[in-house]
Amino acid sequence: MADDKVKIQEDTRKMLVKWKTKRGSLIMALHEIQGAFGYVPWDSMEVVAEELKIPMAQIYSVLTFYNHFKLTAPGKVVISICDGTACHIKGGQSVIEAFEKELGVPAGTTTEDGLFYIQIVRCLGCCGLAPVVVVNGKTYGRVTPLDAPKIVAEWRETMAKEGA
Amino acid sequence: MVKLTIDSKVVEVPEGTTILEAAKSAQIKIPTLCHHPDLPPTAACGICIVKVGNRMVRSCCTPVAEGMEVITRDPDIIEARRTVLKLTLSKHPNECLTCLKNDTCELRKLSADFGIRDTEFANITPSKEEMPLDDSTKSIVLDPRKCILCGRCVEVCQNVQNVWALSMLKRGISTHISPAADNKLGDSPCIKCGQCTAHCPTGALTERDDTQYVWSLLQDPEKYCVVQIAPAVRVAIGEAFGYKPGEITTGKIYAALRRLGFDAVFDTNFGADVTIMEEGSEFIERFVNGKGALPLITSCCPAWVDYMEKYFSDMIPHFSSCKSPHEIVGALAKTYYADKVNIPTEKMRVISIMPCTAKKFEILRSEEMFSSGFQDVDVSLTTRELARMIKQAGIDFVNLPEEEADSPLGAYTGAGTVFGFSGGVMEAALRTVHAIVTGKEMPEDALEVKPILGLDKGIKEMTMDLAGKEVRIAVAHGIGHVQALLEKVREAEQKGEEPPYHFIEVMACQGGCVGGGGQPLGVTDEIRKARMEGLMKDDRGSKQRCSHLNPDVKKLYDEFLGKPLSERSHHLLHTSYQKRELYKK
Numbered sequence: 079m080a081d082d083k084v085k086i087q088e089d090t091r092k093m094l095v096k097w098k099t100k101r102g103s104l105i106m107a108l109h110e111i112q113g114a115f116g117y118v119p120w121d122s123m124e125v126v127a128e129e130l131k132i133p134m135a136q137i138y139s140v141l142t143f144y145n146h147f148k149l150t151a152p153g154k155v156v157i158s159i160c161d162g163t164a165c166h167i168k169g170g171q172s173v174i175e176a177f178e179k180e181l182g183v184p185a186g187t188t189t190e191d192g193l194f195y196i197q198i199v200r201c202l203g204c205c206g207l208a209p210v211v212v213v214n215g216k217t218y219g220r221v222t223p224l225d226a227p228k229i230v231a232e233w234r235e236t237m238a239k240e241g242a
Numbered sequence: 243m244v245k246l247t248i249d250s251k252v253v254e255v256p257e258g259t260t261i262l263e264a265a266k267s268a269q270i271k272i273p274t275l276c277h278h279p280d281l282p283p284t285a286a287c288g289i290c291i292v293k294v295g296n297r298m299v300r301s302c303c304t305p306v307a308e309g310m311e312v313i314t315r316d317p318d319i320i321e322a323r324r325t326v327l328k329l330t331l332s333k334h335p336n337e338c339l340t341c342l343k344n345d346t347c348e349l350r351k352l353s354a355d356f357g358i359r360d361t362e363f364a365n366i367t368p369s370k371e372e373m374p375l376d377d378s379t380k381s382i383v384l385d386p387r388k389c390i391l392c393g394r395c396v397e398v399c400q401n402v403q404n405v406w407a408l409s410m411l412k413r414g415i416s417t418h419i420s421p422a423a424d425n426k427l428g429d430s431p432c433i434k435c436g437q438c439t440a441h442c443p444t445g446a447l448t449e450r451d452d453t454q455y456v457w458s459l460l461q462d463p464e465k466y467c468v469v470q471i472a473p474a475v476r477v478a479i480g481e482a483f484g485y486k487p488g489e490i491t492t493g494k495i496y497a498a499l500r501r502l503g504f505d506a507v508f509d510t511n512f513g514a515d516v517t518i519m520e521e522g523s524e525f526i527e528r529f530v531n532g533k534g535a536l537p538l539i540t541s542c543c544p545a546w547v548d549y550m551e552k553y554f555s556d557m558i559p560h561f562s563s564c565k566s567p568h569e570i571v572g573a574l575a576k577t578y579y580a581d582k583v584n585i586p587t588e589k590m591r592v593i594s595i596m597p598c599t600a601k602k603f604e605i606l607r608s609e610e611m612f613s614s615g616f617q618d619v620d621v622s623l624t625t626r627e628l629a630r631m632i633k634q635a636g637i638d639f640v641n642l643p644e645e646e647a648d649s650p651l652g653a654y655t656g657a658g659t660v661f662g663f664s665g666g667v668m669e670a671a672l673r674t675v676h677a678i679v680t681g682k683e684m685p686e687d688a689l690e691v692k693p694i695l696g697l698d699k700g701i702k703e704m705t706m707d708l709a710g711k712e713v714r715i716a717v718a719h720g721i722g723h724v725q726a727l728l729e730k731v732r733e734a735e736q737k738g739e740e741p742p743y744h745f746i747e748v749m750a751c752q753g754g755c756v757g758g759g760g761q762p763l764g765v766t767d768e769i770r771k772a773r774m775e776g777l778m779k780d781d782r783g784s785k786q787r788c789s790h791l792n793p794d795v796k797k798l799y800d801e802f803l804g805k806p807l808s809e810r811s812h813h814l815l816h817t818s819y820q821k822r823e824l825y826k827k
């Protein structure tokens with residue numbers, strides 16, 4: 079968790095470099111943060127407050143005013159499906175659709191039980207294994223649409239064991 | 243000047259005046275809910291509407307114009323105002339009978355004035371379970387069910403105080419007042435200054451009421467109850483009994499406290515005199531003897547201390563380690579006094595009557611608040627709470643004969659009493675510092691240090707000659723002004739330059755404690771000023787006007803403490819500071 083925080087804050091700081099000098103860029107900065115993490119984590123807001131010199135109270139008012147912003151982490155199991163060039167050519171799109179069908183929600187959203195979140199990412203850096211899916215850090219290579227139900231079932235079981 | 247007519251009356255007012263203010267100058271009172279004279283208009287409620295020609299406008303935020311014809315009252319306007327009120331009431335609990343602010347609530351008053359009886363709108367107030375109270379601080383309570391979303395608290399907390407604890411979250415029907423991330427106030431940057439409670443028109447933000455606990459102490463024959471009153475209480479509590487702001491009622495307060503059953507009646511002004519002995523000596527150590535960081539910054543305001551620990555913890559070395567006056571009286575009551583009267587300390591309880599909500603939090607802020615071996619101050623009540631206790635007890639305050647405080651912690655000098663307003667702590671310190679450093683008393687006509695008094699400026703600066711050396715002084719009130727001041731100090735420090743100031747006084751509330759968050763409600767600059775002038779009068783009427791000339795203070799040092807900054811003083815009268823996070827989350 080502590081590592082997560084450091085990473086989130088580092089990434090956020092990098093993203094903010096270009097917004098720091100522009101006035102009135104809070105909403106755009108928050109938008110970019112959400113794009114990167116799937117939501118706006120508290121740890122990021124801390125960095126925004128510090129770097130853009132905007133009180134947390136104001137950041138939070140803005141975030142809760144617009145429905146667009148998400149304040150909680152997407153599902154506990156994050157399924158990142160690659161749609162980088164290599165994966166795309168090897169059928170990444172059909173893998174995405176298979177996961178969407180299996181979980182009954184479109185990419186970019188969380189399942190109703192809050193367990194799964196599907197996100198589409200760009201190149202994960204292991205194109206040799208394309209199409210690639212990474213689930214909570216575990217990498218699956220040469221994934222076919224038929225693998226989607228198996229992977230989902232595997233993680234359901236894992237999470238059940240962890241008592242989630 | 244701009245000429246216009248209001249209800250056919252010709253009115254002439256300066257440019258930029260709002261219709262609301264212009265009407266007031268013509269003895270027309272337009273109802274308001276979200277407007278407060280201290281704050282820029284939020285224009286949230288809509289009850290102040292008037293007609294300009296055929297247009298309905300909100301008078302609190304509409305400036306006058308030449309030739310304008312304003313109508314403040316006709317059937318359409320009254321109907322619109324009644325609708326605003328009824329809609330507001332439909333989201334408000336019907337709990338006036340048991341509400342802490344029922345005597346002053348602006349919503350209740352308007353509802354009475356407009357004769358609202360039945361309304362056609364169903365009441366959709368959430369239950370207490372759905373919308374729980376926030377009583378996470380020891381000082382203030384937020385009851386969101388009673389909030390009418392006027393925005394005053396947000397305005398005062400963010401823009402006047404620059405604390406940014408409260409904000410308006412979400413929108414539409416879900417809009418509510420809360421710290422970021424729906425944190426509790428106790429886990430937020432809140433510094434407990436109570437200015438939100440003083441500006442909230444309803445019972446949504448109030449002081450935490452500790453009167454029941456005090457009653458239980460007073461009724462317990464095993465307990466020996468000691469009480470003390472802060473400087474600013476004596477010129478404000480009278481307002482609850484029909485006195486004009488600023489009238490000094492010290493003798494009546496002492497009398498009322500005895501009738502309530504307190505065993506010893508002391509005065510925080512005595513503690514203020516002791517504070518000056520300690521803090522003045524600290525300043526001399528730093529300024530004359532070069533030991534310790536400059537500027538020295540005063541620390542008697544707990545809301546200010548909390549702010550500094552949260553927002554400017556790099557300033558800790560600059561802070562006076564001296565406790566606030568009521569903590570000093572508490573520590574001395576449970577040691578020096580307890581010994582004198584031979585009362586076992588475990589039976590003694592010290593109750594402070596303060597203009598302040600932050601003092602409720604201060605009494606538990608660190609282990610140094612237990613220097614006597616017990617909690618030095620057991621309860622801190624606001625001026626408002628004491629007024630309620632006096633009323634409850636059926637004491638006819640106005641006709642009480644005046645009484646004196648008890649010794650040895652009751653006698654005070656004019657320097658002790660000026661602690662209650664912005665500039666006063668500095669003034670009191672300079673009087674004593676001057677005498678100690680030069681060996682000569684300040685001449686009578688120099689005792690009032692005019693440039694640092696008054697309310698007109700948020701930051702007041704001056705220089706003074708002290709035995710041939712120039713002392714640079716700054717005084718800030720209203721915590722929102724402090725940031726600029728401290729940034730200057732910080733910058734000079736980082737560049738290795740001479741500090742811009744040698745001595746800084748800060749009070750979190752506008753005008754200082756006379757405008758404190760626990761004072762009688764309805765405060766405006768006029769009232770702050772009247773209370774300040776009351777304390778100035780108290781100072782001028784005092785036999786002694788310098789802390790070091792207080793005979794009981796001298797006795798205290800002779801018999802008990804030795805000298806200022808002695809080991810015993812350090813143990814009982816000083817504290818330390820630490821960096822604190824803004825949010826617990």
Ligand code: SF4
Nearest residue numbers: 399432433435436438
């Ligand atoms: S007590 Fe002061 S700091 Fe705390 S919420 Fe109220 S105005 Fe803000």
Ligand code: SF4
Nearest residue numbers: 389390392393395442
């Ligand atoms: S808490 Fe009080 S001051 Fe704040 S918005 Fe609600 S009613 Fe207004």
Ligand code: SF4
Nearest residue numbers: 543598750751755758
């Ligand atoms: S200025 Fe006085 S009343 Fe206000 S917070 Fe400070 S000590 Fe309390």
Ligand code: FES
Nearest residue numbers: 160162165202205
């Ligand atoms: S494109 Fe998918 S891993 Fe590179």
Ligand code: FES
Nearest residue numbers: 276287288290302
């Ligand atoms: S008082 Fe003018 S809109 Fe509320």
